[in-house]
Amino acid sequence: xxxxxxxxxxxxxxxxxxxxTIENFKRILEIEPRAIADFPPxxxxxxxxxxxxxxxxxxxxxxxxxxxxxxxxVIMPISGRSIWQDFxxxxxxxxxxxxxxxxxxxxxxxxxxxxGIPISQMGAAVGRNxxxxxxxxxxxxxLGFDLEVMNEIIE
Numbered sequence: 001x002x003x004x005x006x007x008x009x010x011x012x013x014x015x016x017x018x019x020x021t022i023e024n025f026k027r028i029l030e031i032e033p034r035a036i037a038d039f040p041p042x043x044x045x046x047x048x049x050x051x052x053x054x055x056x057x058x059x060x061x062x063x064x065x066x067x068x069x070x071x072x073x074v075i076m077p078i079s080g081r082s083i084w085q086d087f088x089x090x091x092x093x094x095x096x097x098x099x100x101x102x103x104x105x106x107x108x109x110x111x112x113x114x115x116g117i118p119i120s121q122m123g124a125a126v127g128r129n130x131x132x133x134x135x136x137x138x139x140x141x142x143l144g145f146d147l148e149v150m151n152e153i154i155e
Contacts, residue, residue: 004100004102004107004108004111004149005100005147006100007100007101008070008098008099008100009069009070009071009099009100009101009150010070010071010072010073010097010098010099010148011070011071011072011073011095011097011098011099012072012073012074012075012095012096012097012098012099012148013072013073013074013075013093013094013095013096014075014076014077014084014087014088014091014093014094014096015074015075015076015088015093016076016088016092016093017076018036018061018063018074018076021063021074021076021093022036022063022074025065025074029065031065031067032065033063033064033065034064034065034066034071035062035063035064035127036061036062036063036064037061037062037063037064037126037127038059038060038061038062038078039058039059039060039061039062039126040059040126041126041127047123047124047126048123048124049121049122049123049124050119050121050122050123051080051081051082051083051120051121052081052118052120052121053119056080056081056082056121056123057079057080057081058077058079058080058081058082058084058085058121059077059078059079059080060075060076060077060078060082060084061075061076061078062074062075062076073099075096082121083120083121083136083138083146084096087140095144095145096145096146097136097145097146097147097148098145098147098148099134099147099148099149099150100147100148100149100150101149101150101151101152102149102150102151102152103151103152103153104151104152104153105133105135105149105151108135108149109135112137112147117137117138117139117142118137118138119135119136119137119138120136120137120138120146121135121136122134122135122136125150129150132150132151132152133150133151134148134149134150135148135149135150136148137149
């Protein structure tokens with residue numbers, strides 16, 4: 001099998017107060033956010049998303065920090081059903097996922113299905129990743145965090 005989970009591109013953190021987290025990143029880590037965005041974007045048409053296999057309706061506010069070759073994504077759930085809100089309700093703020101880039105989703109879907117690990121949430125990417133798709137695999141029980149993958153090739 002191709003080594004698809006060797007080069008993480010993002011660490012995702014769930015928070016309940018995005019503004020306070022941004023201020024703490026500035027004060028403690030002395031770093032400014034690269035971008036702050038709403039998902040789905042407020043000025044765009046409805047974005048396709050799924051939550052546990054059903055159409056999703058999640059909304060959140062996101063902040064991105066660049067640390068060399070890895071991005072820190074800070075997510076504050078706003079409304080709707082999402083694994084982000086589920087995480088916050090169950091665990092409080094903390095490390096949520098590690099994201100990897102894959103060529104296409106085909107091989108990772110087959111591999112994870114073979115392990116009995118389901119896709120818990122997925123959707124269309126927006127912003128600089130428009131046209132791509134992100135998938136979360138429910139690996140919290142096995143790894144202590146979920147896996148997120150985003151395709152490089154649009155199928």
